[in-house]
Amino acid sequence: MTIHLRNATARPSTLDLDARTVEAIASTGADTVRAGYIERLDLKGADLSRLIGGPVLDGHRSETTRDQLGVIEAAELRAEGLWVKLKFRSNQPSLAVLADIGDGTLRGLSIGYTVQEWAESREGKNRVRTATKLTPLEVSVVPIAADPTATFRAGESQMQTQTTETTAPPAAGTLTRAEMNREIRSIAQLANLSDDWTNGQIDNEATPEEARAAAFEEMATRQDQTRTRSARIEITADHTDxxxxxxxxxxxxxxxxxxxxxxxxxxxxxxxxxxxxxxxxxxxxxxxxxxxxxxxxxxxxxxxxxxxxxxxxxxxxxxxxxxxxxxAPSGIRQIARVASARDFRAKRALQFGEAPELEKVLEGGEYTYGTIAEGAESYRVETFGRIFAITRQALINDDLGAFTRVPAMMGQAAAAFEAKTLAGLIDGNPVMSDGVAVFHADHDNLDSASAIDTTGLSSSRLLLRSQTGLGGGKINATPRFLLVSPDRETEAEQALAEITATRTDDANPFSGLSLIVDGYLTDDSAWYLAADPAVIDGIEYAYLEGAGPGPQIETKAGFEVDGMSIKVRLDFGAGVIDYRGLVKNPGA
Structure with missing residues (x-):
């Protein structure tokens, strides 16, 4: 029996040495393992405007012009992934790399990009971060690619026919099912077909002849899908997107x-x-x-x-x-942490107690299980917004003030609304899930009234440091911020001022605290100590996932308004998720 094998050469047939160009699939968005998570690219969200005309680099290096091998002439998204057409420089190092690509000894490709939006998910025990909006900036020729499916295009694959004489295998009727399955697996491996395809043939009890015919049909279909079209649309730098x-x-x-x-x-x-x-x-x-x-x-x-x-x-x-x-950032944001909410339902913020104390394990003894106490607070993201208009008269008059005054006022109003909301959580002293207000003697975070001085700060600091976790253990909360209203700003500055002391007793122990003055605090007498929100939970604020932080806009040519209507929308929410990082002093 004669078996004819068709082997694709490693040489990319899209290579044009005279024009110094080659086509490639620069990325398929394949998973890349990073430290602590898996990174995935959603290429449908890729903005290619900066990639076209961008550089082709040697291993992502961009220190000097020698690191640039060429430019990206065209780019577009295709079924296989991110397709690019690369033009190499005429200098000797670039031509040497192009020759290696032609020989098939350099095959790795990688893209450099920035990410504007991420989507978080979990797959089993793995944390997955998907870049849903990204901007590719360059393509690099690399020895080892993070995306193993990124490669130079073969175009109309150059096939070589190899004829091998071999002894005909036994007829299908004389083979056992196990022998048939082994033959089918061999055919699949030779044709580089997936395990799903192989298992499907075996489950359907196909004969080797039937599997071989199906394999040739699958290979032909795959070749049609990846074949380079002779007529293609190239997106160039002067496109009209x-x-x-x-x-x-x-x-x-x-x-x-x-x-x-x-x-x-x-x-x-x-x-x-x-x-x-x-x-x-x-x-x-x-x-x-x-x-x-x-x-x-x-x-x-x-x-x-x-x-x-x-x-x-x-x-x-x-x-x-x-x-x-x-x-117009809010100072009070520094004592809060930012998060995102997937929808408008109540967002539960989990609280975890301190880790259990380690216990001695005797020789041959068993390890015992420890527990971590849990709690939860909730708040929700809500929608806020307004509509304003830029009139037809302002557009005809080329009135630039219409594009500065009102939008600037709306931007400042959005920042002010967020600041008022956060300050309202401090002033309002809301009741938490345990039925007790945030600042309360039962929470050991409401100090007796005192001035902002060494005595008062020492007392409030001790309350913060004495806080215990859900399990009753010490958490050793460290004060990081002093929060006051404008009425107590000077007093707070004097209390935190650095002093060049000649004696140890004269040193200011609180000079390392950061002062936050917030004009939206309505209680002019009270002052607060807060721990670093990155270390201990306190206040949390969130935006709707996918919308991004801050206000968003939509525009519409007005019918009721003779001009253009602009809607400003803010999806925002905030809440106190743990009282242990905050201490209130009513002030004297």
Whole structure:
């Protein structure tokens, strides 16, 4: 019997030595084991705008120009993964690497990227972090790839036919079932087919001849799926993705009202354009004639057409809103920790007691089980928001103030709302799940009234350090922050001031505390000590998972309002999850 084997060579047939180009699958999003978790890439969330025209690097090194082997001419997402077309430089080191790729002695590929959003999950005992929004920045040629399925494209695979004469195997009727199964497994291994395919053939009691025919059919199907198309759409640096245009033109509009902003190179093509001029460009890109159109007509038609004009305006507004929101941080946030909530149902924050004390194990003795006490507090994320409008008159007049004053006020209002909510938890002294208020004598965290001085601080510090866990053991909470209202700011500064002491007795033991002054605290007399939230739980605040921190916006060409309506939405919630990291002094 004669068996014909078709072996694919390791040489990538997409390699063009004259043009110095080669195609590759740079990533399939395969799992990568990191320290303590598994990293996974959801390539559907990849923004390729910065990858196209980006560098091809030697092993992710980017210290000098010698580390750059070439550039990425094109990139797109395909069924197999992230497809790229690489063009190598004409210098000798780059040509040497390209030659090694052609010989098949260099096969590893890896991508460098930044992640904007993560999704957390668990698979059995494994923690999985999935990058749901990421921006690939470069492609590297590496000896060992984190993604073993990333490889240079074979294109129309170069097949070599090998003919081997062998003795014909016994007829199917003379083989036992076990022998047939061994033959089927051999066929699957030779064709590089999965265990599921093999088990399916065996479960259906296929004969070796039937399995062989099915294997050839599966290989043909797989080859059709991975074959490089002769006609392909390449996304180039001058593509017209509406979202990318909105980001670049929105940045240019933001830069006009914020001269200190350093505009990026891709956005410079829109720098200096007035709002009506941007409207004209948007209509032209949508195939709508603007010849002879007046300014009023340009703006009105751009708002109510399928152009990307509302996206550009929304991007500029969002930039201003985020700038104002981030410029007005709340001091009280420092004593709280941030989390995320998957939905709007009550979020349970678990409390764990201290670890059990280790016990001596005698020679030949048994280890005993220890227990960790648990508790829980809950709060929920809720939705807050408002709508404001940028009028048609402001757009026609190219009024940049419409993109600065109102969005900035909304951003500041969102930051103020979060700060008031956190301060309200301190002032309001809510009741916890044990039926006792946060600051209460039963919790041993309500000190007797005293001034902010060495005596008062010593007393409150002792209360904090004396706190016990759910199991009754000492937790040794260390004060990190002193929280006061503006009325006691000077007094607190004097109490924490560093003193150049000539004697040990004159040293200030509290100079290492960080002072937080929050204007939203309504109790002007009280002051508080707080432990580091990274060490001991206290206050927690959360945003809706996927929405990200801070306010989000949506835009709509107005019908009730003659212009553009902008909705600001904040999904936010906060609660006290443990009283042990906080001490209140009513103040004297």
């Amino acid at each position: 509406p979202q990318v245009i909105a980001e670049r033109a929105g940045e240019a509009l933001f830069a006009r009202s914020n001269p200190a902003h350093e505009i990026s190179a891709p956005a410079r093509q829109y720098a200096g354009l007035t709002i009506p001029e941007m409207a004209r460009q948007c209509l032209t890109r949508s195939g709508i004639s603007t010849t002879g159109a007046a300014t009023e007509s340009l703006v009105t038609r751009a708002l109510h057409s399928t152009s990307d004009f509302p996206l550009i305006l929304g991007d500029a507004v969002n930039r201003e809103l985020r700038r104002a929101y981030q410029a």
